[in-house]
Amino acid sequence: MRRAEPPSRRTVLAAAVAAAVTAGAGPAAAGPEAPVTTDAADPARAVPARTVDNRAWVSYGDWRGGTAKGTGAVAGTRPGLVIAKPAGTAAYTDPHTGKTAEWQYGTWTSPVHRLAVPAAEAIVSWNARTPAGTWIQIEIKGTYTDGTSTPWYVMARWAAGDQDIRRTSVDDQSDGKSTVWTDTLAIDDASTGLRLASCRLRLTLHRKPGTKATPTVWRLGVMGSDVPDRFTVPASVPGLAKELAVPRYSQEIHKGQYPEYDNGGEAWCSPTSSQMIIEYWGGRLTDGQLAWVDPSYADPQVCHAARYTYDYQYAGCGNWPFNAAYAATFKDLQGVVTRLGSLTELETLIAAGIPAITSQSFLKEELTGAGYGTAGHLMTVIGFTADGDVIANDPFSASNEAVRRVYRRREWENIWLRTKRYNASGKVVSGTGGVCYLYFPARPSKAQSKALTAVGVRV
Secondary structure, three states: OOOOOOOOOOOOOOOOOOOOOOOOOOOOOOOOOOOEEEEOOEEEEEEEOOOEEEEEEOOHHHHHHOEEEOEEEEOOOOOEEEEOOOOEEEEEEOOOOOOEEEEEEEEEEOOOEEEEEEEOEEEEEEEEEOOOOEEEEEEEEEEEOOOOEOOOEEEEEEOOOOOOOOOEOOOOOEOOOEEEEOOEEEEOOHHHOOOEEEEEEEEEEEEOOOOOOOOEEEEEEEEEEOOOOOOOOOOOOOOOOEEOOOOOOOOHHHOOOOHHHOOOHHHHHHHHHHHHHHHHOOOOOOOOOOOOOOOOOOOHHHHHHHHHHOEOOOOEOOOHHHHHHHHOOOOOEEEEEEEOOOHHHHHHHHHOOOOEEEEEEEOHHHOOOOOOOEEEEEEEEEEEOOOOOEEEEOOOOOOHHHOEEEEOHHHHHHHHHOOEEEOOOOOEEEOOOOEEEEEEEOOOOHHHHHHHHHOOOOO
């Protein structure tokens, strides 16, 4: 759950403890619905036309295809980008510690990617290894549909650990046409028709001078989207009955733990959800990694996830790409942030054994059985009942045993996929438009690859 409504369609998640919404909503309203296409295998299952474009750089050829200054591509079972011969040395003053240090660096700039869906929003995600003494910076530069360009926006300064720099998003970035809101680049006024037509990404890899250490970036991607404004979405037809055996963890049993990482409880839905799926895929933390956690705390791995997804600028654990990057620090896992267009797409993933972490916001009365309302919350979708209802591991539960929930399909798909809603005061505010995190193996099976490709994610 999160702190406040941003001035954007984007709903920021899990920032600080927010009181559950209990008051009523304003009158129902119907918004424009997305055009639909027909599933050739089952014409009765209409699905929305795609409003999302994903581009990922993951292969040896990809890394050799960009513009490198001081970096180089490495081959192998998991190709990546590393520092080769540093391009130079630069000072960085960490705004969260006040410390200034010199760092050797190398850069890599992607080719221009023309978005198949001219985008109102763009989210960048990455998978990397950053051993002690290293960190990375991720930037994006877009070209608008009017022919002008954005500046280079910093989307993150990131390290898996926190001993060298404090991982951080960067506030106060805008050119009067677009603005960076924590982890999302958004057009300021999408009603004008202005969109991002293309973009480039830039990586800067850093290491301490005099060492041979290097970050390794395995995956870099950008998701551009233009989800239409809508209060309701078309109803989907159930097509799957399956439940995945995903561990269950409650965020609420951590209430009051580690104020320096946003105090546990309601603020930890994102890392708690991440840890569930990481462990589903076999990711485990060692006793040594967990030694810093108070031994009296249950499920110390959830505390660890909170610490290592924490964004020191945002002051919370709900930075979407930071969670995906954390998942990818576990052996043989990848993580991406994307948007899906329907429950049919989510069923495609579940059928292949891939659970998803979804973002939604709703009033208490809009989701039967939840018992709360929220301005933004993460859940882990683990399956569907025979009637098509959604089976979710909802971390906003009093205990681990209470985490498994079944939510009505029609209610759930609407609170997840809409982009507009009424809050408790009757004010029109943003919805999340189908945002989700997907974590999956570095070498997915044929069925998993097919499912990911079907929802627009390159493997």
